[in-house]
Amino acid sequence: MSEWKSTTLKEILFIIESGSRPKGGVRIGENNKGVPSYGGENISMNGEMLYDKVRTVPNEFALGMTKGILDDKDVLINKDGANTGKTAIYNRPVGEKISTINEHLFRLRCKNGTADQEFLFHYLNSELAKKQILLLITGSAQPGLNSKFTEFVKIELPPLPEQKKIAEILSGIDKLIENIKLKIKKLEKLKISLINNLIQKGIKNYIFKDSELGKIPNNWDIVDFKDIFSKNTYGPRFNASNYAQDGNVKTIRGTDILENFNINYEQVPLAKLDTEMISNHSLNHGDIVMITTAECGCSAVFNQQNIPYICSAYAIRLEPNKKVNSNFCIYFLQSEIAKRQIQKFVRKGTVSNLPGSDVMKIRIPLPKIEEQNQIVSSLKAIEELIKYSRNKLKVNLLLKNSLSQDLLSGHKRVNV
Known part of the structure; x- marks a missing residue:
């Protein structure tokens, strides 16, 4: 690890700044009007950017902002409130030409040639950084971080090519985790759809009758x-x-x-x-x-x-x-x-x-008990798929956490 450099967050950053909002606040985007204004509510507890229900500020306000205009791959950190320290990386959505942050987020940008943005995100989202940041949060009624927190967050920085390789590996696991979560959501939607269909129509029923609950099979x-x-x-x-x-x-x-x-x-x-x-x-x-x-x-x-x-x-x-x-x-x-x-x-x-x-x-x-049993078996099969996917998600989350600790601390090296 002799080529790794012990430094602080402050030493590798080119930009740390917050954004702002106009008087009267912001609004939930309506028909894509206005400029997106991201806040703490757009960062999940596990480090994902949440791009739905993004609030907006007027175009003229955004164009007048001198700080808080986002660039692709900016690292964002929640600077105050109950969830101070939440971190995510901003990947500019297709069609989003200009976007901003409000006063509750810090925007972090590394010096060119010093540190990789993806590496910085994974480091700040790891236990190695979270433990340090937690100790720097001040205030009880309204906990928060000020911009000087970067002076006290220590980081072991490998050469840039190794940073990029580490980020590539961890981002690959993140993508796998994201796909598993998406699959679980689809299976859960399928389950609800099947419930509403089978509970009222059953299995292979072709003759229906009217009832107070809608059309049901003739023999129900x-x-x-x-x-x-x-x-x-x-x-x-x-x-x-x-x-x-x-x-x-x-x-x-x-x-x-x-x-x-x-x-x-x-x-x-x-x-x-x-x-x-x-x-x-x-x-x-x-x-x-x-x-x-x-x-x-x-x-x-x-x-x-x-x-x-x-x-x-x-x-x-x-x-x-x-x-x-x-x-x-x-x-x-x-x-x-x-x-x-x-x-x-x-x-x-x-x-x-x-x-x-x-x-x-x-x-x-x-229906008769025999058809009830068939319906239950069909829905249990979907639940087993959901259970399998949830277990797979759990395994990959543990893998991500373990690898983050090893790769970001240098205990496990990667070939570049």
Whole structure:
């Protein structure tokens, strides 16, 4: 590493500056009017530029700015607020001739021949730099960085060709990560589309009839939840002091149900409760847990665990009968026809509430159990693809973090 140079951020920068906004602020771009004005909201927590919903400033204001006009590959860093230190690299979108930053961002530009912009971005987005920057943030009510922070951020700088090679490798992984994320989004959209289609049309049905929920297959019925669930019971109320690490039961809250309608069993808290109370409320395999306060209608199927589980007092336990596959019902609850019904029943207030008695009035298009099972299998297949892609994303994020540490510190060298 003898050819690497120990220096500071200040020594390699040609430009560090902020932008500005006109009095009265900026507006969300309307029909591409005005000049884009990027702010902290356009940088994600993991270092991506967010080019949708970019605010704009008037053309005449942008043309009068002496600072904060962006060049392609500028490195941007959030200089104040709760997310101070967020970093991204600006890649000028096609058709964007002029763009600016507001007063909440620093624009960083390296001296020619000293440092590579892509290398600088990857360094500032690594733990090596983040740990240093975190120590330089001042203020508690409104944390922030001033332009002098560059004097105290140390950087080990390899020769320019090696910088470019390191940046190329890390940017390649970023591109792979971006493609995986895009694939996950497409699969999630496909899943929602399939849910809305299969829940109302089924598999290989050709004759349809009119119903109050729209056209459904001729051999399907419209039934109430009370026809397919034998019971709906709220979880028990108990004092917060009953939560205990050595508890004998786990209590599912709204925050324990994930966006994908699954239960995060690991985070469900333990409580120490009377055995009779547990026995009266204990969930069985296949029961549905539905949240009835705040996140009204958010639901999941309970799968048997090695310790008893119950619903919280702000959720109900739905016990299915033999007419319904619980997973079919969960997919139904993700459909538009279910969401519209739930919204009609929700009592609006300081905190939204969905009465259990109204839950039993929800109407569902119901095929025979055999077709329900087929629909569930089709949708489970899509979920497996999403799960596989999420695991692949996790692996590549870990790889990126590991490689960043090794390459940017010089612990692992690259051939140029």
